[in-house]
Amino acid sequence: MKKFLSIALILVMSLGLLAGCAGEPATPSGGGSDADFKVGFIFLHDENSTYDKNFMDAASAAAKACGLTDDQVLFKTGIDESDACYNAAAELVDEGCDLVFADSFGHESYMLQAAKEFTDVQFCHATGTMAHTEKVANFHNAFASIYEGRYLAGIAAGMKLNEMIEKGQITADGAKIGYVGAFDYAEVVSGMTSFYLGARSVCESATMSVTYTNSWFDIALEKEAALSLINDGCVLISQHADSEGAPKACEEKGVPNVAYNISTISMAPNTALISSKINWQPYMEMIINATKDGTEIPFDYCPGIKDGAVELTELNSAVAAAGTQEAIDAAKAELEAGTLHVFDTSKFTVNGETITSYMADVDTDDAFTPDTEVVSDGYFHESEKRSAPYFDIKYIDGITAK
Amino acid sequence: MSEKTKHSEPLLRISKRDGLIWWKSWLVRAAAVALALVLCSVIIILITGYNPVQVYSAMIRGSFGTARKFWIMLQNLAMLLCISLAVTPAFKMRFWNIGAEGQVLVGGLATAAVMFYVGDRLPTALMIVIMLAASLAAGIIWAMIPAFFKAKWNTNETLFTLMMNYVATQLVSFFIMIWVPSGSSVMGIINQNSRAGWLPELFGQKYLLNIIIVAVITVAMFIYLKYSKQGYEISVVGESENTAKYIGINVKRVILRTMGLSGALCGVAGFLLVAGTNHTITTTTAGGMGFTAIMVSWLGKFNAGIMVVTSFIIVFLQRGAGEIATKFNLNQSVADILTGIILFFIIGCEFFVNYKINLRKSQKEGK
Numbered sequence: 001m002k003k004f005l006s007i008a009l010i011l012v013m014s015l016g017l018l019a020g021c022a023g024e025p026a027t028p029s030g031g032g033s034d035a036d037f038k039v040g041f042i043f044l045h046d047e048n049s050t051y052d053k054n055f056m057d058a059a060s061a062a063a064k065a066c067g068l069t070d071d072q073v074l075f076k077t078g079i080d081e082s083d084a085c086y087n088a089a090a091e092l093v094d095e096g097c098d099l100v101f102a103d104s105f106g107h108e109s110y111m112l113q114a115a116k117e118f119t120d121v122q123f124c125h126a127t128g129t130m131a132h133t134e135k136v137a138n139f140h141n142a143f144a145s146i147y148e149g150r151y152l153a154g155i156a157a158g159m160k161l162n163e164m165i166e167k168g169q170i171t172a173d174g175a176k177i178g179y180v181g182a183f184d185y186a187e188v189v190s191g192m193t194s195f196y197l198g199a200r201s202v203c204e205s206a207t208m209s210v211t212y213t214n215s216w217f218d219i220a221l222e223k224e225a226a227l228s229l230i231n232d233g234c235v236l237i238s239q240h241a242d243s244e245g246a247p248k249a250c251e252e253k254g255v256p257n258v259a260y261n262i263s264t265i266s267m268a269p270n271t272a273l274i275s276s277k278i279n280w281q282p283y284m285e286m287i288i289n290a291t292k293d294g295t296e297i298p299f300d301y302c303p304g305i306k307d308g309a310v311e312l313t314e315l316n317s318a319v320a321a322a323g324t325q326e327a328i329d330a331a332k333a334e335l336e337a338g339t340l341h342v343f344d345t346s347k348f349t350v351n352g353e354t355i356t357s358y359m360a361d362v363d364t365d366d367a368f369t370p371d372t373e374v375v376s377d378g379y380f381h382e383s384e385k386r387s388a389p390y391f392d393i394k395y396i397d398g399i400t401a402k
Numbered sequence: 403m404s405e406k407t408k409h410s411e412p413l414l415r416i417s418k419r420d421g422l423i424w425w426k427s428w429l430v431r432a433a434a435v436a437l438a439l440v441l442c443s444v445i446i447i448l449i450t451g452y453n454p455v456q457v458y459s460a461m462i463r464g465s466f467g468t469a470r471k472f473w474i475m476l477q478n479l480a481m482l483l484c485i486s487l488a489v490t491p492a493f494k495m496r497f498w499n500i501g502a503e504g505q506v507l508v509g510g511l512a513t514a515a516v517m518f519y520v521g522d523r524l525p526t527a528l529m530i531v532i533m534l535a536a537s538l539a540a541g542i543i544w545a546m547i548p549a550f551f552k553a554k555w556n557t558n559e560t561l562f563t564l565m566m567n568y569v570a571t572q573l574v575s576f577f578i579m580i581w582v583p584s585g586s587s588v589m590g591i592i593n594q595n596s597r598a599g600w601l602p603e604l605f606g607q608k609y610l611l612n613i614i615i616v617a618v619i620t621v622a623m624f625i626y627l628k629y630s631k632q633g634y635e636i637s638v639v640g641e642s643e644n645t646a647k648y649i650g651i652n653v654k655r656v657i658l659r660t661m662g663l664s665g666a667l668c669g670v671a672g673f674l675l676v677a678g679t680n681h682t683i684t685t686t687t688a689g690g691m692g693f694t695a696i697m698v699s700w701l702g703k704f705n706a707g708i709m710v711v712t713s714f715i716i717v718f719l720q721r722g723a724g725e726i727a728t729k730f731n732l733n734q735s736v737a738d739i740l741t742g743i744i745l746f747f748i749i750g751c752e753f754f755v756n757y758k759i760n761l762r763k764s765q766k767e768g769k
Contacts, residue, residue, distance in 0.1 A: 046734055046735075075727075075731060076727075076728050077733075078724075080689065081686075082679075082680040082684065082687065083681070091471065094470060105586060105588050106588040109590040109682075113591065113594070183586065183587050185584060214575065214587070368582075368584050392585075
């Protein structure tokens, strides 16, 4: 026993000694040559969340496309929306990062705090709202016109409803969509409304019922919400939440589903229709190149479907109605050409009336005051005044909260 | 043992140790850590192909690599220790307070509420006093509810305190929903520009005040449990309620008082987390520390001094795990596996400190 213990002790001590020697000081931050360039990414969860996985895949692909080596790209996963985010950002700066990106809405004020402190480092934040009013030179927001993608995915849903009506599976009045939303928040309301408008553009009798889970990621709650909508007579489900709960519920019940962020065909081969997603790779390539070259990054950037930032995943031909792809392609061409607007005010009513004016809360303030007129030229100008969505009209006629 | 009752002895027999000399028990612990490191090395080589020495040095850098990392480690250590100290009197009394998470959360919520409603209308010092009082009250109430039911109707405190955590989480969600009408469910930094209600930085170190406060609480708790009459009463109630009753201790009062203290300290932790660290409130502000604290407290044998070491070990491993994940582009889970192995050995070795394994003696040696 004694012998064993002394060997163990020697092992501990030698390991400690080696570890001590291997420690190296962190290199100070400094731009200059390409080899010195480093970029750091902060993610709320890890790849088990579809939301974060979408960002992580884009970050890796963008780094590769920009010719960065593994040593030049640092990932910090599982970073809470708290002081931990500031610390993660500051540690990345200590490691020599010239650019730091964070992916979650709640990271924003901590990223801003870091940006004010480390003025020679660029800070980019997805889904935030403060950059265009704070005007801190090295702090930037970005989003994408995902409502365009939702609209197109809605067309696939509408076509499916039409097919079900034609086959006599449902009546025209029974074309009821169920929508599982995360929070009663502009980003979610904008998404659900554009999805519904897309569906109604091909299936006039479509209605939609919405329920919220009050969580961005909760597999059990999302599944339960989808099931309760199905029990209420919804014949097609879509969702804005980050887990696979709703698609799985749909596969169990044989109800068609339109998803978000990732293709769900592999987990729900008999019910998955299509998904819309944001492709962050072009934005990430842009900020990496701009930081390297010392050119300016826009304060608030919102690319859309014509920029390749909004995409639809593969259409599941086993589930989709005939002619769906053609209908989507036609609408997409019109969106790109600017001849079709998702929130065309002649296409929807609120309490039976067409809206001609709407003040949205675009500039962030403590009281959440509506401050900007966003309806003109016959449509609601979503994501033009600010990258993060601000369409929060609850609800246009045809949509009801459960 | 008489010849009649003698039966064959098993190959391995476990018996209680009478108490190991301190240096021997620490040798056992050191050996356990060494074994854990060796096993981790094997796993690192097998599943990642990295050099384990490099991985371990990254782990150490997670806490000691830069001045910033060192301060973050101290801050995390202080917070975990504060909550561990809070649950300790309850556990010493054998009152299973699984509700520290919720007690910290309501404490933080109270501070956030004062910061949100008062804003910059009051001088900082007064504001901080109000925030602290609100957090103390919230923590005490949250802990006293299950304690009252336990003392009065002998309800199961484990379930009760656990359930109170969920209520606290929902309460935080509810208030965030009221405070943030946009529905984003994110509070953001409260009073980011006015810094109203933020704890001051000492010597330019934003965490220093937190650390000093917890250091004071640590010393106070050590003295309280070891030398005060109340500390003694807690030990007696923990060892045997009947003995306590027999010698005239009012058990109900001790339960209520001790849980009140436990909740008050959790409230302080919530106050420090909101006013001193995060300057926001989320449903994850306590971040699971209310549960980790239980492990810290038991590993530290309810001794405030040893708990400094045990919370350091946990925080060191957590920070190291994060560093490994970033440095080697590994999934955080790999780092968590390593942390788990090391903790398993540290906890497991206590068995060998307390018990010894006897091999069957050969027949010749027997009688």
